[in-house]
Amino acid sequence: MKVLITGATGLVGSQIAHLYISNGYTVHYVTTRSSAIKNEANYKGFLWNVNQMTIDSNCIDGVDTIIHLAGESVFQRWTKEAKESIMTSRIDSTQLLVDLLKDNENQVKQVITASAIGIYPDDQKADAFKENEIPPYADNYLAEVCIAWESIAQQFKETGVQLATVRIGIVLAAKGGALEQMARPIKFYAGAGFGNGEMWQSWVAVNDLAGIFYHISDKRLEGVYNAVAPNPIRNRPMMEAIGKAMGKPVFLPNVPKFVMKLMLGEMAAVVLSSQHVSSSRIEEVGYEFQYPQLEMALEEYL
Numbered sequence: 001m002k003v004l005i006t007g008a009t010g011l012v013g014s015q016i017a018h019l020y021i022s023n024g025y026t027v028h029y030v031t032t033r034s035s036a037i038k039n040e041a042n043y044k045g046f047l048w049n050v051n052q053m054t055i056d057s058n059c060i061d062g063v064d065t066i067i068h069l070a071g072e073s074v075f076q077r078w079t080k081e082a083k084e085s086i087m088t089s090r091i092d093s094t095q096l097l098v099d100l101l102k103d104n105e106n107q108v109k110q111v112i113t114a115s116a117i118g119i120y121p122d123d124q125k126a127d128a129f130k131e132n133e134i135p136p137y138a139d140n141y142l143a144e145v146c147i148a149w150e151s152i153a154q155q156f157k158e159t160g161v162q163l164a165t166v167r168i169g170i171v172l173a174a175k176g177g178a179l180e181q182m183a184r185p186i187k188f189y190a191g192a193g194f195g196n197g198e199m200w201q202s203w204v205a206v207n208d209l210a211g212i213f214y215h216i217s218d219k220r221l222e223g224v225y226n227a228v229a230p231n232p233i234r235n236r237p238m239m240e241a242i243g244k245a246m247g248k249p250v251f252l253p254n255v256p257k258f259v260m261k262l263m264l265g266e267m268a269a270v271v272l273s274s275q276h277v278s279s280s281r282i283e284e285v286g287y288e289f290q291y292p293q294l295e296m297a298l299e300e301y302l
């Protein structure tokens with residue numbers, strides 16, 4: 001059994017690749033860097049260049065599932081060039097994969113594409129968003145990217161494959177990603193909440209996120225699934241829980257919104273927006289979370 005993963009060298013993709021390999025799969029992956037190419041029995045890299053719309057078509061040989069995660073990082077200052085790159089890396093790479101399936105004989109049965117919970121409106125209300133409860137969408141750049149990405153991915157259906165989309169929450173992992181950023185100031189007793197500290201943070205443990213992708217392919221599920229743990233938490237209590245797990249109390253007042261915007265520019269939207277997102281759909285189709293509670297994930301990763 002072979003799966004093709006785009007973004008397999010990143011935080012989420014490497015965990016997903018690891019899970020498939022440990023379940024007996026061979027992982028093919030595409031990368032933009034020749035230095036990241038490996039040619040192992042169960043882990044084989046191929047080159048693509050999204051700017052030039054080129055891809056090594058051997059990457060789909062024998063593959064029955066494609067997982068598409070690749071895209072320029074959103075965790076950078078949103079200059080005009082960065083915004084362009086964040087958008088086009090996702091849109092053009094999706095088009096490249098659609099064209100690859102249309103132009104080459106293949107055995108691909110299912111494509112699973114990533115999106116993000118940033119598509120849901122920025123809202124501090126207590127009811128959790130379900131997959132079918134949009135529009136309205138968030139009114140910001142990140143939502144624009146998610147809408148465009150989910151929309152172009154619909155083209156995969158024209159190639160006869162089953163399509164699933166995973167709206168990813170705030171990914172917690174031992175190395176890299178949001179948890180490392182949140183824990184850094186706390187380590188130096190400089191931890192604090194952001195803005196009014198009331199924003200919902202719908203987090204997911206990276207092991208569960210990989211498990212959700214695997215479950216969707218294993219059960220050949222279609223449609224949209226949120227990938228968030230069942231117990232989202234507001235921002236200030238989350239920072240305090242991280243502090244508690246590290247034995248470093250969070251006692252400073254929250255960093256005001258305008259300071260966050262001065263520090264991060266428009267990208268502050270990623271940190272300041274509030275999305276209370278429901279995990280019920282993925283649970284209804286049989287996924288059981290390994291890390292349903294924040295404390296369990298913090299114990300594992302910190």
Ligand SMILES: NC(=O)c1ccc[n+]([C@@H]2O[C@H](COP(=O)([O-])OP(=O)(O)OC[C@H]3O[C@@H](n4cnc5c(N)ncnc54)[C@H](OP(=O)(O)O)[C@@H]3O)[C@@H](O)[C@H]2O)c1
Pocket residue numbers: 006007008009010011012013030031032033036050069070071072073074089093114115116117168169170171177178
């Ligand atoms: N981490 C989170 O909290 C989070 C939350 C919501 C959604 N997501 C989404 O989930 C996906 C994976 O996230 P991640 O945290 O694993 O990201 P990551 O660690 O930044 O990895 C991104 C991957 O995308 C590839 N990539 C980067 N720029 C590219 C470009 N211009 N063209 C083609 N490929 C490019 C990189 O591969 P090479 O360098 O090998 O080419 C890398 O493997 C992303 O699309 C992200 O937006 C993540």
